[in-house]
Amino acid sequence: MKAAILFEAGTPLSIEDVSISKPQAREVLIRTHAVGVCRSDLHFVDGAYPHPMPTIPGHEAAGIVEQVGDEVTSVKVGDHVVTCLSAFCGHCEFCVTGRLFLCIDASVKRAKKAPPRLMLGDRPVAQMLNLSAYAEQMLVHEHACVAIDRDMPLDRACLLGCAVTTxxxxxxxxxxxxxxxxxxxxxxxxxxxxxxxxxxxxxxxxxxxxxxxxxxxxxxxxxxxxxxxxxxxxxxxxxxxxxxxxxxxxxxxxxxxxxxxxxxxxxxxxxxxxxxxxxxxxxxxxxxxxxxxxxxxxxxxxFMGSNRFPVDLPRLVDFYQRGLLDLDSIIGERMPLDRINHAFDELRKGDATRSVVVFA
CATH class of the missing domain: 3.40.50.720 (NAD(P)-binding Rossmann-like Domain)
Structure with a gap:
């Protein structure tokens, strides 16, 4: 698949061919349809926040489920989904007290002894914020995505993954x-x-x-x-x-x-x-x-709007469909993945509202 890789902070992202693993237990493979360009990504790209390299940024995304691993119960193949960086385990103290957004349980990631989710040739690619959405596909824990109404346009729905949720x-x-x-x-x-x-x-x-x-x-x-x-x-x-x-x-x-x-x-x-x-x-x-x-x-x-993502996300979709939540006006520009560096340049200027990368 094509993906935008950050090899070193402070340098432009490079479009590369990346291999993605098959879903393991509780994992979901998603065909990315749209991803918003968020200032949070820019902090990592410009080096204000550290992260292992190489990595694929991007976390505000929407797409369609292509495959699911064993034990997945929350989504199925064909579902339209929105992703969220605050993936939750469902059983830690934060989760059972209703603060899903604070969960940092390692079970939402792959075990260190397991094959990496993303590879560039024979080199592992670090997954950013449990998602790495500037790519044609995403492989995530099932609790990093939520199914939505299929009538919801995916290029608007992606904004719900971060900007609107927050x-x-x-x-x-x-x-x-x-x-x-x-x-x-x-x-x-x-x-x-x-x-x-x-x-x-x-x-x-x-x-x-x-x-x-x-x-x-x-x-x-x-x-x-x-x-x-x-x-x-x-x-x-x-x-x-x-x-x-x-x-x-x-x-x-x-x-x-x-x-x-x-x-x-x-x-x-x-x-x-x-x-x-x-x-x-x-x-x-x-x-x-x-x-x-x-x-x-x-x-x-x-943090992340103190979200309860599985509950909040469908409500936000409903607000949009009833004309209460205006997502169309927030989107300033739509573009293909190969213009991702242009989107970051616009963010640095401070004039942009939200750019959205749309995949064919």
């Missing part, structure tokens, strides 16, 4: 927005726009979107923002506080920069909660001041 999940799961509460979303890429859209679905009152790019602010308005502000304005935080008469109940940071996290904390009202979604440089820290603590403000992470 952004919408932050609203529905991590923060549990109550109708009428105010929300500020810092950053209007794919994740931030999904959070804006979800805040509207959740019945939030004022929804304020911050981004330095005018086109993204306009798109946020289309998806549900009641107010938009240039994130580079020196008075951005003060404007949010003025609009909401004291600050927001919930601030969601969807950029991955310390300055954006600081803004998310600054725009909170007393007792408000800031949720940080963006992947920041590993050495960075985000915190609350003594006055913030005395004001009852809270700071939390929201």
């Amino acid at each position: 952004g919408a999940g932050a609203v529905f799961n991590t923060t549990d927005v109550t109708p009428g509460e105010t929300v500020c979303v810092v950053g209007c890429g794919g994740i931030g726009l999904a959070a804006v859209n979800a805040a509207r679905i959740a019945g939030a009152g004022k929804i304020i979107a911050l981004d330095p790019v005018a086109e993204k602010r306009s798109l946020a308005g289309k998806l549900g923002a009641t107010h938009t502000i240039d994130a580079l304005s020196e008075t951005a935080a003060e404007e949010v506080i003025a609009i909401t008469k004291g600050g927001v109940h919930h601030a969601i940071e969807a950029v991955g920069r310390p300055q954006s996290a600081a803004t998310a904390v600054k725009v909170l009202r007393r007792g408000g909660t800031a949720t940080i979604l963006g992947m920041m440089p590993l050495a960075e820290k985000v915190g609350l001041s003594a006055l913030d603590l005395l004001s009852g403000k809270r700071l939390q992470g929201g």
Whole structure:
């Protein structure tokens, strides 16, 4: 199969012929149809986060099941599926207490003594985030994918695998927005726009979107923002506080920069909660001041939207099919796999919403 391989951080991906193993017990072979280009992948490509090399990035994908291994019960051949990097074992402490997104049990990977899932000639290829989706096929644990309605377009469905699960999940799961509460979303890429859209679905009152790019602010308005502000304005935080008469109940940071996290904390009202979604440089820290603590403000992470993937995914598909969740507007560009480096270049510029690689 054709796949985009990263041989060394900071270098372009190379399209190569890679061999993929047959499914073993509890594994699923998927024919990839579409995969979103996420900034999380860019962090690995540019070397901000370490990973064994060579590797195939990509984690926000949708496709069709081609083969299943022994003991697979959750999907069958022919199913349309969306993948998720937060594969779960189903029996660890995190899983049995409903926090599937925190599972890191090694049973979702192949045992070290088993043949690798991916090979480049006689060289093993490290699977990234349990998926490696920039490839014509994926071989994953059955709990790394969920079957969806076959009427759902796969080029839209792939966004549910990360951007929407993370952004919408932050609203529905991590923060549990109550109708009428105010929300500020810092950053209007794919994740931030999904959070804006979800805040509207959740019945939030004022929804304020911050981004330095005018086109993204306009798109946020289309998806549900009641107010938009240039994130580079020196008075951005003060404007949010003025609009909401004291600050927001919930601030969601969807950029991955310390300055954006600081803004998310600054725009909170007393007792408000800031949720940080963006992947920041590993050495960075985000915190609350003594006055913030005395004001009852809270700071939390929201990894993968605190998802319960088998439950949340079909609901997100339903939201799209009923016209509540706008995935079409989030997609900025569709392209073949051989333009993957172009997609990363666009991400580095900061103007892109979501590019989607579509396989023939």
